[in-house]
Amino acid sequence: MIRNVIFDFGAVLFEWNPLQIVNSFTISQPERDILLRDVLQHSDWLSLDRGTMLIAEVIPKFSARTQIPPQRIEDFIIHIQHSLTKINQTEILFQKLTKQPYSLYYLTNMCSAFFDTLYEKHHFISFFDGGLVSGKELVMKPEQEIFERLCERYQLTPRESLFIDDNDENIKIATEMGFNTVQFSQTPTCFQQIEKQLLLH
Structure with a gap:
């Protein structure tokens, strides 16, 4: 689950x-x-x-x-x-998930200055329950350590977590570690796949 x-x-x-x-x-x-x-x-x-x-x-x-x-x-x-403008359809999905009993996290390869700018600009980021930014952690995807750190910091179990990323290397390592994964693309099929995994209708 x-x-x-x-x-x-x-x-x-x-x-x-x-x-x-x-x-x-x-x-x-x-x-x-x-x-x-x-x-x-x-x-x-x-x-x-x-x-x-x-x-x-x-x-x-x-x-x-x-x-x-x-x-x-x-x-x-x-x-x-x-x-770095918002992808509206993903934001809509995110907003939908905030009304569901899911905990929401981010895991991004980004310098901390870019992240801080985005955080100030986009209010919805504050609705995440937490997350890791590579520029603040000095470790980045697809290294296993950043996934382990996310799990340790927020007490996450990979098999109870869905990881959404566009990069196939990141998806590969997450899958090997036991995460449920969806390789992201801005297509209706991808959003359907996510909604199916999360039982959103």
């Missing part, structure tokens, strides 16, 4: 589409390619998510590597935060 529902943030509750993010920031194709490859897909971005580096530290590093001025990199990071 499922008692807990665990949501990822990026690409589940909030839009996260790196290609769209760079395309809406600049019309220059060379700059788009650089920002995608040398910022969003670079290991320094993972360090930001992991919390081992801060935004103030990565800006000069990204700038030196890409030859893009620091102010432009800073503008891009602000743009990224503005791009």
Whole structure:
């Protein structure tokens, strides 16, 4: 029996589409390619998510590597935060679950500054019963440790929990650990699958 529902943030509750993010920031194709490859897909971005580096530290590093001025990199990071808009259908699902006897948690790979911005901006995040942000924990999905930490901190049992994430590696590790899982996509089929698992009609 499922008692807990665990949501990822990026690409589940909030839009996260790196290609769209760079395309809406600049019309220059060379700059788009650089920002995608040398910022969003670079290991320094993972360090930001992991919390081992801060935004103030990565800006000069990204700038030196890409030859893009620091102010432009800073503008891009602000743009990224503005791009994290709510996925309305997931929010509707979340609101529906707050009226059900489920405990609701989040488990997200995100730098703490981004999370804090989202928390201030979106009131509904305060309705979660708890959750972990990789940037505050210094450990991230798909590492088993972050799942174990979530369970320990909130006394969760994997088999009583449904984990919703878009990333197949994260889903794979959660499934191996005994969680019920749904790999998320913004499709009616996916929402039906979640509702079926949670007996929502």
